[in-house]
Structure formats: structure tokens, C-alpha cells
Amino acid sequence: MAMSRAGVSEAAGTTYxxxxxxxxxNPPVLTVHRxxxxxxxxxxMFPHTATGMSKAFDSREIAPNASWSYVARQTGSYPYxxxxxxTMRGTLIVQ
Structure with a gap:
């Protein structure tokens, strides 16, 4: 029996x-795709956050030598x- 492709999500995106x-x-501005x-x-050597100014995302504290990931779902420009x-600022651009 053949499986329908309907409802199958797009291929996994790229990781940046x-x-x-x-x-x-670094980089201070990054452009990615949905x-x-x-x-x-x-x-x-101390914690940081990556917090969207529009509240689109919030890593909370990222400990030293740790990481946090976010999957971009909505297009737009997201200063964080x-x-x-x-004084630490960046911009995530989602196309």
C-alpha cells in the first residue's frame, strides 16, 4: 500500500x-529561513540570554559552555x- 505524501512536513531546515x-x-545579524x-x-565564563525584544523567543539563562536552540517559524526581523x-544585542532575520 502506497503512503500518501500529504501532511508530510518539509525537509528539516539548516542549523546555524x-x-x-x-x-x-557572533554574528550580530543572522538571516535564516522558516x-x-x-x-x-x-x-x-558567565550566563547570558538570547531574548527577543518582541517576546518571540527567550532562552532564559544559557550557562557557560551550554547552548540553546530555537526553530524559526515566522518570517520577520527579530532584534534580541x-x-x-x-549592551549585547543582535538581530535574527527569518525569510
């Missing part, structure tokens, strides 16, 4: 990495910051 190091998000996964990796260090 943002490194948190020296009090910065369905892509973004992983923030904290290489600093570290709520523990307000």
Missing part, C-alpha cells in the same frame, strides 16, 4: 550557530538582546 563570546553575539534551527552557544547585559 551564533557564538556568545567576549560579551557579543524551519531553520538557530543554536546560541555560550563561550563566555541579553537581558543580563543590555
Amino acid at each position: 550557530q551564533i557564538v556568545i563570546e567576549q560579551m557579543r553575539f 524551519g531553520d534551527r538557530v543554536v546560541w552557544v555560550n563561550k563566555d 538582546m541579553c537581558t543580563l547585559h543590555a
